[in-house]
Amino acid sequence: MAPPKDLTVASIHSASVPNSTSAIEGNESTDYGYDEKSTRRLRRKIDFSLIPFLALLYLLSFLDRSNIGNARLAGLEKDLGMKGLDYNLALAIFFPFYVLAEIPSNLMMKRYRPSIWIPSIMVAWGTLCCLMGVVHNFAGLLAIRAALGLFEGGLFPGITFYITTWYQRHECGLRMAIFFSAATAAGAFGGLLAYGIMKLDGERGLRAWSWIFVIEGAITVAIARFLTDDDRREVQRRLEADRSFLDDEFNLKYFRAAIGDWKIWVHMMITFGIYSPLYSFSLFLPTIIKALGYKDTTAQLMTVPPYVVACFFCIFAGWMADKHGQRGIYMISCNILAIIGFTIQLATHVPKYKYLGTFFAAAGIYPNVSQTVAWNGNNIGGSTKRSVGIAMQVGFGNLGGVLSGFTYTSRDAPFYRHGHAIIIGLLTMSTILCVFMRWWCGKENERRSAADQRNGRGRGWTKDQKMAESEKGDLAGFFKYTL
Template sequence: MEEKKSSTLNGAAVPDDVKGELALGETVSKQECQSELVSGSTAEPKLRLKIDFHVMPLVSIIYLLCFIDRANIGNARVAGLEKDLGMSGYQYNTCLSIFYISYILFEIPLNMCCKWIGPGWFIPVCCIGFGVCTIGTAYVKDFSQLCALRFLLGIFEAPMLPANAYYLSRWYRRSELTFRLSLFIISASLAGAFGGLLASVILRLPGIGSVHSWQMIFLIEGVVTVIVEFIALATLTDRPESAIWLTEEQKTLAADRVTSERIGTTEVIDQYTRKKFMAGITSPVAITTSIIFLLNNITVHGLSFFLPTIVQTIFPERTVTDQQLLTVPPYALGTVMCLIFCFLSWRLDKRGIFLIMFAPFSMIGYSMFLATSAAHVRYAATFLPVCGIFAYGAMTNSHVSANLVSDTARSSGIAFTVMISNFGGLISTWAFLPFDSPRYRIGNGLNLAAQSTIFILAVGKYFWIRTTNKKRASRNVEAELNGLSVAEIQDLDWHHPGFRFRN
């Protein structure tokens, strides 16, 4: 369903000549003037705060539950899952890999379905699906049943990150998006913290019928997910136009402030075209950023699935409950650092420099893992990677969104970035192997190499953007657009001669 085309700014009529210039996107400066006109309104901060309170809490809770339901298998493993199901060798790694196979295959198709159906309906329905899969995992009897449910879980969770990032891009400006993305992406680090806390509490509860120990983790967390998502199905607002909690003037302002930053664009939600779809997945920024996200996901998902196991090898004399609790502090630090860095990104309207800054934390941490066998030093090393790895989720997706113009291109570009990144999750499932315990030199060495490569790519992309923008500044925008229709100009997306990449 399309949004109404905007013809006002802050409630005032836009002159026909201005609308024509915006439709053709003749210069960057005209687009920036419109952006300044919208942002200069005193009504905008009030509107942004209203959107924050109505949209962000539910989106954050949804992603928190998503990551808990994905990663709780790590807590269940420590609590006896492998023993009860008769698993051995590399079967645990195999069931983790199966999740990512379906996750990768369904990433882009489901995110395009999200645009077609509308995220306000699509996101909660997918969440109910993965909640049911989590409940079902409590009743598995063998390895094959566990693999089947992990495959289904991957399908329902596949669109969660790109769909939520795309959804928020309907509501927020480029500079605002990183911090808002961080508010739900920190759910990944909170999920690690809450996952350990919940597991330690749940494991103390008496069983329910035939369900006991690790099975209770899946049952309780799955039931909570389903209950919350039925609430989301009734309350998650699909788009500004359908927000009953906004006035008509606020709905107009909400659309105008988003379109004001998109050169050659006059509407928030555009018609799908193949050219705009391809623009999203062929953008040099999207391709490079997706590789950075892939490499970072090797670290993030390796940590989520194997941190309980790593802690267990560092402190083998501790009880299972204590080992679960020791996974909480690193995630808590990761949450705080993610918020700090993403808040600075919002205020500075910068992302590229932060993509460079995060990697050295992990490079130092994994060097420590490889250099020593001292338990307390190795545990201290788990605190360094989390200082940057969770913030990458917000930075990479907002960076891609900031460097694409149309709604369609952003939908496909974000989905492409997340799809490629999940190969990192697939790789991570084979990073920490049983024969490599307790030092896990392969896994820690792989993470060191991945984060070092991120640093090189981020530096290279940063300077490529600066060089490319200097070349674009010399182009004759009016001459290159001469003879093109409005639709053809909109299909250009980032190829538009007046477009500038954002660092």
């Protein structure tokens, strides 16, 4: 099958890496690579053509899954006769279906064209969000939330994997941070939009919470070839050089390699300790702020500033991590920042200080969502194994969403001590595992460098030597882990 005309995952990896060099033979500019100026031009071309659109997609996705928190303030529970833990169950049911979709979706992204797959699931979840605005009972809400999870599940792991097929390892962090900063924008935009939509209460027989779902879902549905041939070859050459000739062939043995890799499982636990606080924060921030004494409409607006701060920290941390070629130290720092924020929530009942704590929490949690995926992706060799490994990581992390649905309960209001304590515990676990992984990666890099010296490879591996170990992925002797 001929590669598609537009540059997609399929066109970059239409052949395995060992054979890809033949495609660029005879072209002087790509045999030796672009100069520094041309490389910067190529990166900017990809950045401006790709990242804004991907960020927009995720903004819409995150908006459509988290707007239930805004709808709650607009009367959702009362109109649907919800009581007790019904709201928590409505939050939690989204995530098992979200997780089920992630590995199959990433394999589809690897096997087929993202330009077909992503818009299809996007239209589906936007339509479901609209339908959520016209449900008449709690059972209908549960059914649509479950279906919404199934269709949204492929977007985040798919796009994060997609970014790794366009950029070298130490260029991914900033791009993923910009892409994920859309989630912080969704939090801010969602509060502002909900504030405006609440003025439609009663229009055409629909309550304000219904309009929140209908309008935000409709926006998603409504929004449902840019490189030269030399650019295409240069993207392929740069990826090949960065990934050290690792095999990118679609083969189920790499699926099995990902399942059996203990390092991916550690990253899954790290991610669980970050995503559960993330979802808890985003789903319950309006409720927490309301508990500080603010009215519904004011509480919607008060959710905006913490997300603005989170957006800045998300991009800044991604830029710094790429600049220094490290991930772990920045993740540890951000986790500590988030722990400080939730500790403030526990330590005081003064509203202005508790509100200050939400800024620390947001500034610490949100940067690590993109960085943890970038770190795991950096340390998985081979695109098929990487696509599965990222889906495993994101999928398991999103199981934290099930927990987040029950982190803050009405029985724990108004101080939510148990909820804050659970989140502090999860962030502490994640921090300890980050410290361990950074230590292990450093020791393993030292061991491989020492082995190179003993085997006479101190000046580097030859192309033929790399090709001989191309199927080993990150276990190949020439592969070095990102700390």
